[in-house]
Amino acid sequence: MAETRSTRSATTADEAREAVVEAALGKLDLxxxxxxxxxxxxxxLPALPEIGLRSLVMSDGPIGVRGVRWTADDPSVALPSPTALAATWDPELARRAGVLLAQEARRKxxxxxxxPTxxxxxxxxxxxxxxAYSEDPYLTGEIGSGYVTGVQSGGVGTTVKHFVANDxxxxxxxxxxxxxERALRELYLAPFEAIVANAHPWGIMTAYNTVNGTTMTEHHYLVNDVLRGEWGFxxxxxxxWMxxxxxxxALTGGLDVAMPGPVTVYGEALAAAVRAGEADESKVDEAVRRVLRLAARVGILEGADPVVPEPPAPVDGEALAREIARRAFVLVRNEAGALPLRPGTEVALLGAAARDARVLGGGSATVFPARTVSPLDxxxxxxxxxxxxxxxxxxxxxxLAVADKGFTLRAVCRDATGTVIGIGSAPNGQIQWMGSDLPDGVTHDVLHTVELTxxxxxxxxxxHTFGIKGLGAFKLTVDGTTHFDAAQTTDKDDPFEAFFGAPVPRAQAELTEGEPVEVSLTHVVALPADIPFKVIGFSLCHQEPQRDADELIAEAVEAARAADTAVVVVATTDRVESEGFDRTTTRLPGRQDDLVRAVAAANxxxxxxxxxxxxxxxxxxxEVAAILLTWFPGQEGGAALADVLTGTHEPGGRLPTTWGPLQEAPVTQVTPANGELTYDEGVFIGYSAWEKTSTPPSYPFGHGLGxxxxxxxxxxxxxxxTAKIRVRNTGERAGREVVQVYLAPTTxxxxxxxxxxxxxxxxxxxxxxATEAVxxxxxxxxxxWDEKTDSWTYRRGSYxxxxxxxxxxRRVTATIQA
Structure with missing residues (x-):
């Protein structure tokens, strides 16, 4: 095939950047x-002015760009969760999401x-x-490729994560x-392989876990032999992080950058290891070369033209967030045309989650949108x-949840004498200051206490119940009364427990609607001497008065009985789905199942x-007329929900993962035994495992109604x-269909x-x-994957x-010989 002009141009630009990289590398000492x-x-990462290198800045995603400040006073666009993005089955929409995120990254x-994960x-x-996206590696690879392509088309790098088996x-x-090895190749490595081949990501993040006896940050075989060698990454x-x-x-295993700093296994420790003859400087050069290549690509290495000299046209973040949400909603049940709602329908909207929506997941995926549209809104x-x-x-x-609605707070910083040295904003009750991200005039050397007041x-x-999330010494005062003045500790070894751990109730106060009271939570900052990076994290938490659950359900039932249609919003919480811990059940928390049953009986x-x-x-x-899965729908979720319920748009999603009762799920083991977690199921996860057990799930992979x-x-x-499938819209309105093609050996x-x-x-x-899908x-x-030959085997036969x-x-079939 003749080389295209664009290919030649890209090759020439790459060669020019590589020349700048080599010249810069040659100027650096150990x-x-x-x-x-x-x-x-x-x-x-540090700037190196001697070679014209500016500091490289990284930030968490995947549904927004937080920037270097983990705080609500630096808002970000919040897109729907990755499960929602995968539910669109649309790599082009994922690409558009990536373009928006590149725009957000540049802004910050x-x-x-x-x-992506x-x-x-x-x-x-x-x-x-x-x-993460899906139980299926092919769908994951397609959506992930679109996402990476979009982000990098905006001149911003990605780090596809977590390599590998961090499930x-x-x-x-x-x-x-x-x-x-077969399960690794056919399932867990497959999305990474596809994204490397299709989207050429500029980065990969290696995981915390160990795979088959070797920790991933030192896994020479998977990183150097497979990722870099076989795939050409x-x-x-x-x-x-950590x-x-x-x-x-790590150096031998192919790790280029150890984060975070300043205390890591690299830096001074790496230079000392080279001088002691314990590490090879040529491998250091290889790692530095790759970091400089990244810097050249994103435009922070002097003399190198960035891959994207001009960013793409601006994207309307709110509009795209709303579009992705409604395209992701999966209608799994719709009896007698319950949806869309007919004009003039009287609606009873029920559930705490309708008022206080859960729009994103917990942990490092958290960002803070400038606005959130709830279902009620x-x-x-x-x-x-x-x-x-x-x-x-x-x-x-x-x-308890992080103090938010009704709270007006600020963060007062004091030194050991009690003198105020700085005041920071606090849009809610969560303080997360990392590294130098401190209020003006405040340094870690002087800071002694932080008071949220x-x-x-x-x-x-x-x-009302008040509590604390975090570790260390705290003093909690509500309406002039000190309720807690002691230390909180934990027996867990997760270094992020202060961020992801459970809040502890510490005070109760009788309060009156509309009457403000003073609140104060003071934390004594005591950073361990051996901590690899300086971080201050704690939260003031709150829970509203808990009314009798039966009374609340009875009120909802009366409202439902008086309406034409009842819409019940049920949800999980950040203590159910978050980074840092696995679930122990897939049941909805609280009395939500009871609420649904009672309302369905009444309407x-x-x-x-x-x-x-x-x-x-x-x-x-x-027992209900319709079920709509909205995932974590992002900041515009409530507006998208209104679009779908009223019928101005149809729900466009299809399930990227099988839904079924936990007791019937084929793979449930996530807790290690003696430090090991064995993937006994081999290549049978998700829908393939459900099919193997012949147990029908609640809703199968790919299911969704419009x-x-x-x-x-x-x-x-x-x-x-090449499969060509002719389909016809036999309904009364325009629509979109996801045509799915499965391959099954006939024997x-x-x-x-x-x-x-x-x-x-x-x-x-x-x-x-009628239209045709190709x-x-x-x-x-x-x-x-053939484990005897360590290679892919083409399985000939009838399919x-x-x-x-x-x-x-599955509607239509054809037999082929491979």
Missing amino acids: DAKARLLAGQDMWT GVHVLLA VNLHRSPLGGRHFE AETDRFTVNNLVS DGFNVSD AARSTTG GLTAALPDGTLTYALGADPNEE GTFTPRTTGT PHTVVVVNSGSPVELPWRD YTDWTYESLEITAGT PDTDRPARRLAGFALVEAGPGE VELPRRAFET EVEAGRSITD
Whole structure:
């Protein structure tokens, strides 16, 4: 094939950047090189003025760009969760999301986004399930490729994470995951391989965990032999934060950058190891070369033209967040046309989650949007006056939450004498200051206490509970009374426990609606001498008066009975789905299941909106008229919900992961035994495991309903591996269909799944119109990994090519010989 002009141009530009990189590398001494490979603080690498290198800035994603300040007074656009993005089955939409995030990164001075997360949904109990895309490696790779392409088209780097098998949170720093080579290749490595091939990411993040006896930051085979050798990855490899454990082990294992700093296994320790003959300086040069290549690509190395000299056209963040949300919503049940709502329908909106929406997951994925549209906000704006009523019904929050609504706070910093040395803003009750991210005039050397102080104006009368999240000495005062003055400790060894741990109730106060009271939480800052980076993190937490649950449900039932349609919003909380721990159940917290059953009994036109990032059990699913899964829908979730419920837009999502009861789920083990977690299931996870057990789930992989109907008319295979599927919109309104193609060997084979997703395509058509979906079947769909030869084997034979609406709703088939 002739070389294209664009290919030649890209090659020439790459060669020019490489020349600048080599020249810069040649000017550095050992100490400078070692310093460049270690974080200088929480988020950045050091500048090296002698070669014209500016400081490289990294920031967490994946649904927004937090920047270097983890605080609500530096807002970010908050897109729907990765599970939601995958539910769109639209790599182009993922690319557009990436372009927006590049725009956000540039606005915040960020060069590298620590995203996307492409670990698999091995078990529904995985605590960080919401932050990854799917149980299927092919779908994950396609969505991840779109995302990476979009971000990097904006001139911002990505770090595809967490490489590899970081599929659960329990003992994540120490667990040894025992995974067969075949399962690694066919499942867990597959999304990374696809993204490297299709999107050429500029970075990879290696995980905390160990795989088959070797910690990932030292895994020479998987990093150097597979990632760099077989796949040709030429980007940089950064550790997950605090994952690097050994100077020589990390260097030999292919780790380029150890984060965060200033105390890491690299820097001074690396230079000393080279001088002592324990580490090879040529390997240091290789790592520095990759970091300088990244710097050249993002435009912070003098003399090197960035890959993207001009950013793409501006993107409307709120509009895109709203579009992704409604395209991600999955309508899994819709009896007798319960949705969309008919004009003039009187609606009873029920559930605490309708008022206080859960729009994103907990942990490092957290960002702080400038605004959040709740379901109550969205429906209030969309429905005519007098047609919407609201009742609390049931509250999923069984624990305290970070102080927010009704609180007006500031952070007062004092030295050891009690003198005020600075005052910082505090948009809510959470303080997260990392490195030098301190209020003006404040330094770690002088800072002794931080006091969160201000007023709280209750929105309900009754017994309010206050508490503390964090470790160390605290003093909590409410309305002039000191309720706690002591230290909080923990027996957990997670260094991020202060951020992700549970809040502890410490005070109760009888307060009156609308009457403000003074509140104060003072924390004595005591940073351990051996801490690798300076971080101050704690929270003032609060819980509103807890009314009798039966009374609340009874009120909701009365509201439902008086309305034409009841819309119940149920949700998880950040104590159910978050970084740092796995789930122990997939049941909804609190009395939410009871609420749904009671409302459904009172009103046959009950619609349930499920606000969770991961599968939850729906024991009442056959008792309600409609079920809409909205994931964590991002900042515009309530507006998108109104669009879908009222029918101005159809729900566009399809399940990226199987939903079913936990007791029937094929893979549930996420807790190590004696430090080891064995992936006994091999290549059978997700829908392939459900099919192997012959147990029907609640809702299968790929399932999702729209507001129109589709007929699959024909399937034709041309050129051996091109599937052409003709579909017709047989409904009364325009719609979009996700045409899914599965490949199944016609001869049963116990060593591989009955069928695998081989491709998909999105099509649109008006009422009565027909259209054609074209899906290329990749060679890899016909291959399995042979552990005897350590290579891919093309499995010849007869296959059924099956096209349809889900893994279980396959409409048309064709037989081919491979």
